[in-house]
Amino acid sequence: MSKSLVDDLRSLLIAGKVTTQDDICVALHTKGHEVTQSKVSRLLRKLGAVKSKNEVGKIVYRLPLEPAPPTPNSQLSSLVINIVANEILIIVNTSPGSAQLIARVLDHLQNELQLLGTIAGDDTIIAISKSTKDIHLIVEKIHKALGLE
DSSP: OOHHHHHHHHHHHHHTOOOSHHHHHHHHHHTTOOOOHHHHHHHHHHHTOEEEEOTTSOEEEEOOSSOOOOOGGGTGGGGEEEEEEOSSEEEEEESTTOHHHHHHHHHHTHHHHTEEEEEEOSSEEEEEESOSTTHHHHHHHHHHHTTOO
16 A cells, blocks of 8 residues: 555545545546545545535545544453442543543443433543433443443
């Protein structure tokens, strides 16, 4: 894989103007790269490109703003000390310095976990559920998502 091909593809993605893989092929051809749609597809996957709306509301390919969070298989469970909840809030206690990492994972899974979002400090996370009536079920889902079972 040519370094300049990847650099040119990154530039296209950062510009946020290409809407299809065919558009990307054409743009790369104009820069002197011989690529096929299947090669572009593989490169997009390798770079972690995502589809999102640009500033004018058009769906385009882009590089993600931040990397995907670590998976529960990466020993995140060792960073979690305790998870408690009352009728309204869920509190996750972590090792010092780990709360933002764990909160990032929870935010990434917020739809599956039925969370509105999280607020993280150094070693404590407040997780806010979409519904207070199912809060204990949500706590169980968080346990599972973080590999605590």
